[in-house]
Amino acid sequence: MEMSVYFASQPPSGEIEEMVEGFPSWIEVDLDAITWNLEAIRRRVGVEVIPCIKANAYGHGLVPVAAHLMELGVRRFLVAKLPEALMLREAGLSCGIINMDPLYSMRDYEAVVRLGITQVVYTLEAARRLNEAAERLGERAGVFVKIDTGLGRVGVRYDEASALIERLTRLPNIDLEGVFSTFMEVPEVDRVQLERLLRVCEELERRGIDPGTRSIASSYGILHHPDSYLDAVRPGITLFGVHPEEGSEAFMELRQALVFKARVEQVKWVEEGEPLTYNRRFTAPRRMKIATIHVGYYDGYPRGLTNKGLDLISGEYRRVVGTVSLNHHLIDVTGLEVKPGDVVELIGRGKNNVRRVAEIAGITPYQLLTSLNPMTPRVYYKNGKPIAIEPK
Numbered sequence: 572m573e574m575s576v577y578f579a580s581q582p583p584s585g586e587i588e589e590m591v592e593g594f595p596s597w598i599e600v601d602l603d604a605i606t607w608n609l610e611a612i613r614r615r616v617g618v619e620v621i622p623c624i625k626a627n628a629y630g631h632g633l634v635p636v637a638a639h640l641m642e643l644g645v646r647r648f649l650v651a652k653l654p655e656a657l658m659l660r661e662a663g664l665s666c667g668i669i670n671m672d673p674l675y676s677m678r679d680y681e682a683v684v685r686l687g688i689t690q691v692v693y694t695l696e697a698a699r700r701l702n703e704a705a706e707r708l709g710e711r712a713g714v715f716v717k718i719d720t721g722l723g724r725v726g727v728r729y730d731e732a733s734a735l736i737e738r739l740t741r742l743p744n745i746d747l748e749g750v751f752s753t754f755m756e757v758p759e760v761d762r763v764q765l766e767r768l769l770r771v772c773e774e775l776e777r778r779g780i781d782p783g784t785r786s787i788a789s790s791y792g793i794l795h796h797p798d799s800y801l802d803a804v805r806p807g808i809t810l811f812g813v814h815p816e817e818g819s820e821a822f823m824e825l826r827q828a829l830v831f832k833a834r835v836e837q838v839k840w841v842e843e844g845e846p847l848t849y850n851r852r853f854t855a856p857r858r859m860k861i862a863t864i865h866v867g868y869y870d871g872y873p874r875g876l877t878n879k880g881l882d883l884i885s886g887e888y889r890r891v892v893g894t895v896s897l898n899h900h901l902i903d904v905t906g907l908e909v910k911p912g913d914v915v916e917l918i919g920r921g922k923n924n925v926r927r928v929a930e931i932a933g934i935t936p937y938q939l940l941t942s943l944n945p946m947t948p949r950v951y952y953k954n955g956k957p958i959a960i961e962p963k
Contacts, residue, residue, distance in 0.1 A: 577638035577662065578958050587950060587957040595865045596833035596917075597948045600631050602639045602958075604826035608810050609643055611823050616793060616800045621669070623789065623807040625651035630871070630943035631811055631829055632961050634662040635951050640810075641666055647689075649805055653679060660686045669715050673697070680704035689713040689748055693727040698739035705744035713748045714739070718771060720752040720764035720787075729767040733774040740780055749784030750775075751805070756791050765799050790815045794822045813925050813936045827925055831871075831918035831943070835884075835911050837863040838904065847901060848893030853878060859892075860905045864915055867898040871943035872917055875932030876900070881923045883916035885909060888923065 582590070591597060612620055622645060628636040637648055637659055647667035650656050656670045669689045674680050674697065681704045683690050692698045692714050705712040716736055719726030727735050732750075740747050752768045754761045765787060772782045785801040790809040792799045812827035814820055841861055847853045864882070868874040872895060880891035882902050889902045902915070918928050918939075929939040951959040 575638075575642055577634070577664070581959040582963070584956045584958065587960050590948075590960060591950060591957070594834070594948055595836070596831070596870060597950055598630075598943065599830045599832065600635070600949055600951050601826070601828045601830075602635075602951055602953045604812050604828040605631075605636065605639060605810060606643060607826045608812050608828070609640065609645070611825065612793060612804070612806050612809065615823060616788075616797075616804050618800050619647075619784070619803040620645060621647045621649055621784075621786065621803050621805050622810055623649040623651075623805045625649065625655065625671075625807070626941040627655075627943075627945050629808055629811050629813075629937070630940035632949040632951070633658055634664070635949065635959050635961055637664055637666060638662070639951075653683070656688050657682070657686070660688070671717075674700070677704060681708060684708050684710050684712045687713075689715055691715050691717050692739070693717045693719075693725060693735075695735060695738055698742060698745060702742040702744045711744050711746050713746045715749045715751055715784075716747070718750055718752045718768060720767040721760055722753050722755050722764075724753070726752065729771055732771045733778065736771075736775060736782075737778055737780060747780070747783050749786065749803075750782045751784075751786040753789065754787060754792055754796070754799075758795070761792075761796060761799075765796070794819050808937060808940070811940070813940070815936075817926070827920050829918065829925065829940070830916060830920065831947075833864050833866045833915050833917055835862045835909055835913045835915060836865040836899075837911060838909050839863075849896060850894065853893035853901075859903055860907070860909070861892065862902050862904045862909055862915075864900050864902060864917070865898060866917060867896045867900055868942075869897045869944060870947055871939070872900060873928075873932035873934060873939065873942070875934060876928070879931050880917075880928070881931070883919055883921065883923055884913065888921075 627633050649669045651671050653672040656668045671691045680700050684704045701712045717726035718732045720729045775782045784803050786803040788799040788804045790806050793804050812825040841855045843857050845855045866872045874895045877895050881888045885907045892901050892903050925936050929936045949961045950957050
């Protein structure tokens with residue numbers, strides 16, 4: 572199964588629409604918005620785009636997003652967990668996969684080699700074990716080397732990188748495909764980090780070693796450091812139409828891909844003075860009509876929206892009242908004609924967009940998106956019609 576074949580295996584649009592009618596909550600993903608964002612990034616950078624689709628493609632759904640991006644000519648993807656890489660292969664996608672997850676067992680090293688997954692390494696020991704797995708299987712193994720240029724998270728130190736890379740390139744079954752690093756996202760430090768990475772690459776070339784694909788820019792670098800594009804950029808959250816920080820909207824127009832919807836579970840009247848939800852977090856100041864929504868923080872609707880969230884219902888934004896619990900929250904629908912089954916927009920593209928909801932909840936857009944429960948159905952739209960659904 573490859574590229575558009577993934578979408579061809581999906582139910583017809585009408586059947587997907589019927590399924591949605593029975594969902595208490597679901598997420599809609601606009602693939603056309605993702606296309607827009609990818610093309611905006613390509614126009615800006617002019618080099619290869621290697622999407623980072625870790626964390627279930629930032630909550631948007633790993634396999635459908637990858638399949639769509641493959642249709643648009645994307646060749647390689649970054650993932651942060653080995654199970655993500657395995658899911659892509661199990662779905663029949665033959666794209667290039669760069670796995671950043673550390674490996675600890677020979678079984679996993681062999682799985683990476685067998686499935687043609689490029690492994691990130693930054694120690695000689697990891698490279699040797701990968702080489703051993705490749706020798707056992709009679710295959711070659713591709714690697715990207717992570718270089719720590721100053722972030723201090725993982726990677727071989729920049730002043731030790733050239734020596735390490737020279738040694739691992741001598742391993743008979745290892746192919747060096749690229750080197751990469753990650754900005755601290757502090758301008759004066761970023762400049763130093765870029766210089767360090769470039770010096771490593773220059774030193775490798777002096778030693779007769781091709782460093783392969785050079786990359787340091789993720790979403791932040793794409794927006795703020797044009798000199799850091801090098802051979803490839805690694806956008807994550809920007810692909811989905813969310814800017815990595817407040818104020819970066821002026822650099823590039825993006826379109827938010829995701830909307831989170833639910834249905835009203837129950838509607839009831841409460842009298843003045845009645846307490847609601849755990850710990851009496853809300854007491855009705857007057858007679859009120861309350862709608863219960865069967866979505867809580869288990870589903871990825873943040874607990875920080877307690878008494879603060881804004882849901883869109885019947886064309887109006889209405890406040891959350893009381894505690895956001897594991898599976899429920901309440902909204903004030905006084906003055907509205909609302910009944911069980913009516914659709915509520917929890918995360919939309921207006922006053923309740925991703926950035927605004929995250930801000931109200933006191934978290935980052937990254938936390939909001941990656942907290943969305945993978946069990947919540949995702950419905951994928953192209954040209955306004957549903958073309959895929961996960962999980963089926």
